[in-house]
Amino acid sequence: MQHYTAEDITKMVNDENVEFICLMFTDINGIIKNVEVPVSQLDKVLANKITFDGSSIDGFTRIEESDMLLHPDLSTWLIFPWGEEHGKVARLICDIYKSDGTPFEGDPRVNLKRVIKKMEKMGYTNFNIGSEPEFFLFNRDEQGNPTLHLNDDGSYFDFSPVDLGVNVRKDIVLVLEKMGFEVEASHHEVAPGQQEIDFKYQDALSAADSIETFKLVVKTIARKNNLYATFMPKPVQGINGSGMHINMSLFKGDDNIFDDPNDMLSDTAKEFMSGVLKHARALTAINNPTVNSYKRLVPGFEAPTYIAWASKNRSPLIRVPAASGKSKRIEIRSVDPTTNPYLAIACILDAGLDGIDKNYELMPEVKDNIYHMSDEERREEGIVDLPSTLHNALKALRKDEYVQQSLGKDLTNSLFAAKNAEWARYQQTVSQWERDTYMSQY
Numbered sequence: 370m371q372h373y374t375a376e377d378i379t380k381m382v383n384d385e386n387v388e389f390i391c392l393m394f395t396d397i398n399g400i401i402k403n404v405e406v407p408v409s410q411l412d413k414v415l416a417n418k419i420t421f422d423g424s425s426i427d428g429f430t431r432i433e434e435s436d437m438l439l440h441p442d443l444s445t446w447l448i449f450p451w452g453e454e455h456g457k458v459a460r461l462i463c464d465i466y467k468s469d470g471t472p473f474e475g476d477p478r479v480n481l482k483r484v485i486k487k488m489e490k491m492g493y494t495n496f497n498i499g500s501e502p503e504f505f506l507f508n509r510d511e512q513g514n515p516t517l518h519l520n521d522d523g524s525y526f527d528f529s530p531v532d533l534g535v536n537v538r539k540d541i542v543l544v545l546e547k548m549g550f551e552v553e554a555s556h557h558e559v560a561p562g563q564q565e566i567d568f569k570y571q572d573a574l575s576a577a578d579s580i581e582t583f584k585l586v587v588k589t590i591a592r593k594n595n596l597y598a599t600f601m602p603k604p605v606q607g608i609n610g611s612g613m614h615i616n617m618s619l620f621k622g623d624d625n626i627f628d629d630p631n632d633m634l635s636d637t638a639k640e641f642m643s644g645v646l647k648h649a650r651a652l653t654a655i656n657n658p659t660v661n662s663y664k665r666l667v668p669g670f671e672a673p674t675y676i677a678w679a680s681k682n683r684s685p686l687i688r689v690p691a692a693s694g695k696s697k698r699i700e701i702r703s704v705d706p707t708t709n710p711y712l713a714i715a716c717i718l719d720a721g722l723d724g725i726d727k728n729y730e731l732m733p734e735v736k737d738n739i740y741h742m743s744d745e746e747r748r749e750e751g752i753v754d755l756p757s758t759l760h761n762a763l764k765a766l767r768k769d770e771y772v773q774q775s776l777g778k779d780l781t782n783s784l785f786a787a788k789n790a791e792w793a794r795y796q797q798t799v800s801q802w803e804r805d806t807y808m809s810q811y
Contacts, residue, residue, distance in 0.1 A: 388456025399709030439463040475779035477711035495620040498576035503611035515597035519562030560608040577710040600706035603664035610665030613706040628697035644724020651769030654762035719775035
């Protein structure tokens with residue numbers, strides 16, 4: 370993370386001929402919002418004096434409390450390597466403040482900072498996150514609208530000419546590197562048209578910022594290649610959906626406290642994992658926040674559907690990759706890229722801290738393929754299902770007061786309002802499957 374001062378940014382604006390500044394933030398649904406100002410307003414930007422109408426943003430505030438302030442995080446300064454026809458454009462990611470000068474509790478980024486402070490008070494210095502976001506590339510029609518035609522028939526780790534996404538991935542990687550990302554790998558995923566680009570782990574806040582920036586870059590570069598990129602978890606029936614596995618480790622200074630040279634995991638890591646598993650059903654409402662998310666979380670397509678953990682087995686919710694030292698980590702495999710990364714990382718971290726604080730009993734490692742177990746065998750192992758629908762996940766969240774506290778009152782209320790409305794719209798929608806199945810039969 371860079372530590373820029375206001376003087377640094379003023380100098381870069383002048384040296385690089387920046388003409389516009391995008392002040393970015395994220396709403397309750399994880400959607401990037403933006404207030405763009407000309408560089409003539411730089412002094413106001415740096416003085417935290419740019420305001421906007423919060424009542425127009427999903428999950429933010431009531432209309433009688435609408436005036437909100439944008440406080441840019443100067444460490445997030447970067448210049449976009451595109452769109453210079455009207456002058457260079459830079460961005461700053463902002464925290465949201467109320468008109469009285471206090472942080473807005475309903476801002477997902479502000480809330481993540483609150484949970485990080487709780488972690489620091491417990492004696493930990495960093496929660497490192499490595500994300501693996503997947504996405505699909507679709508062709509566009511002559512009018513530029515997205516079609517349902519995938520841009521290739523490739524599969525896992527395929528190469529050109531079968532993998533037609535390879536050049537787009539290269540373009541995305543080059544842009545990401547220009548923007549300061551350290552890209553570790555890029556490859557075709559299992560399903561046709563499905564791609565993955567992995568970048569180096571970061572601290573929790575930087576990781577959430579990077580996930581949002583990554584989505585913006587992917588969509589922008591895909592459009593420049595006349596393709597449409599989507600992070601929708603299950604855009605096509607019958608093939609694998611897109612996930613966003615989250616790898617995590619907890620540090621004290623330079624020491625990864627998840628590592629134990631004499632065991633698979635340290636006692637602290639096991640306690641952390643016990644907290645995540647205990648709160649897993651409620652976390653699902655945050656990690657898988659759309660109706661479509663649950664079309665991915667079904668057996669047969671590599672996505673987890675059961676609450677369990679393992680080292681070599683990839684069917685459970687949490688996996689412990691083979692690694693040691695600073696690379697020792699645990700991986701939660703249910704998260705998908707429609708999640709709001711600030712909410713997901715905050716709630717996963719807080720659930721793990723609860724496990725450390727209360728030392729819940731960790732269920733035994735599951736070494737067999739859960740999908741091949743009978744219902745009775747799963748019950749004997751204490752393995753329960755993840756919620757099967759958004760509605761069920763919201764019910765689980767309603768019962769889990771701890772995860773609600775991880776969000777805070779404002780975000781909890783906003784999340785329930787947004788997602789209950791989404792579920793109600795879905796329930797009222799008559800699908801083509803229903804017409805095909807029932808019209809002739811009845």
